[in-house]
Amino acid sequence: MTSIYRLKFIALLTIILGSHAAFSIELSGTLDPLEVRPTLVNPQLSLPTKLTEVYVASPGEYFAPPSVADIPNDKYGDMVRMGRDIFVNTQTHAKRYVGNALTCQSCHLQEGRKPYAMPIWGAFGMYPMFRNKTRSVVTYEQRIQDCFRYSLNGIPPSIDSPEMAALIAYSHWLSRGVPVGVELPGRSLPALKRTEDPSPQRGEIVYATRCAMCHGDQGLGKKSADGSTYTFPPLWGSDSFNKGAGIFRVRTAAQYIKANMPLGQGFTIADQDALDVAAYIWIQDRPKDPRVGYLLDFLLPRTGAP
């Protein structure tokens, strides 16, 4: 009996060491191109991210926006393309309305398509909507104006401007097939579990270990190789969103961080860590809320507290 178990033990050891020795296990045969290749066929040595519970996105669960290649070649399509240009390269195509270095897709990730990153297709069918922020019913156009006023720290484009028309056209095209007034899965941001009070001190540690490599030690973002645009957007400082933005609220920022950060590893961070790092970002300097003057900005308590 013992010898059999020893054989099994040796066989197991062989499999474990096999990934590193010369006789590694190779995948053979052909793969269905639509099938995602399982990676853990060979046991791995380092396992920093496999320990947490990973949110599994199942395809088909979320609304799938149309492909960019399918934008029609007519006047409507031209408007959609212009809207996409503004959405992706806001600094180039809507420069006169923007007061910082962000773009629309700095927050609405992957051209406004990513679920739980405030996707455009999740919002378009929900407006007009009552907002607590303004205590009134706002239209989709007015909501876009708020994006420019607060998150882009700029001057809102008027409702009849070509930029606004283009953005509406892009949103309309991206939301083709979306039912009106229905809350789709993946819309807006996910809910957070109730936790203890966020601590910026703990958040500083989370920031240094998980955020600083991309967003920089000082949170000022990192620019592309030619220095023209930010590849990693600034989280605070004069190039970032102002104190009136929705994501300035600690809870909103924590929800966003939980679902989307680091890129490609959404839902791997604990709710408490997300809240902590959001509080750390909240205490940093950034442009003032345009709704209050300089004196009140200095005197009033900060908005957006947890």
Add this chain to the structure above:
Amino acid sequence: MDYLRKRTLMALSIILMVSASSFGIASYYIRFHNDAADTAVLKKGQLIANTGRGGQPACVNCHGASGEGIRAVGAPRLAGLPIGYIEKQLQDFARNPLKMGVTLDPIAHDYNKTPRVQVDLTTLTPGVRQRDVMNAVAATLSTQEMHELARYFNSLSYNFVALPSDPETLERGADLALRGKPEYGVPACASCHGVDGQGVGAQFPPIVGQAPEYIIQQLNLWQTGARDNDHMALMRNIAEQLTDGDKINVAAYFANMSVSSAGEGNAP
């Protein structure tokens, strides 16, 4: 903008004081000194790259005479890559993967149970890359020599000519490179490597100007775990979600761009 004004005033006053006393002398000395030291580093790097050492093959054998890479061998372009990136890769090649954070219990006491593999979860692995040739070569290099080699290859000029592909492949490649796969949680290549794939800093290398075979090969290595040296497994998690078709499309897309650099011109 109060904080900006305060900081600007402080910075201006400090700069004035320092520059009045020592800027003229110090800057010339530092520049001259750095130039001489840099030239020495470049020369040493060139020597190792061209001749190899102690029975190990020279870098230029596989990576080309000016670090342009050789497609047939599967060796990537090194010319113009960031210094920090080359250094880190050499350090990771030099590590022995088997000595990293894992201890096997030599005697399994209860044979009815799975033999225990103890992994120290508090220590993140500094990263390993398993390639037989490069493991052997990098193990013979000192840290200083790694820096010299990185500095030398960083200074070289390169010219990558775009490789043609069919429009359908390029369209799919562009879709993945610019938009990723949102429904799977896969970010776009452009969101970290830059819109043109030029890379950002030492952590995010350029992927434009590399042969498509090399990009596919690396994505495969990320998937099997033979390359495992990224911060927080960022790239590994992304590569895991790519299908074989995705790899072909995206590699064709980035290889479809011409990219060149004049280098520094004054390399010895």
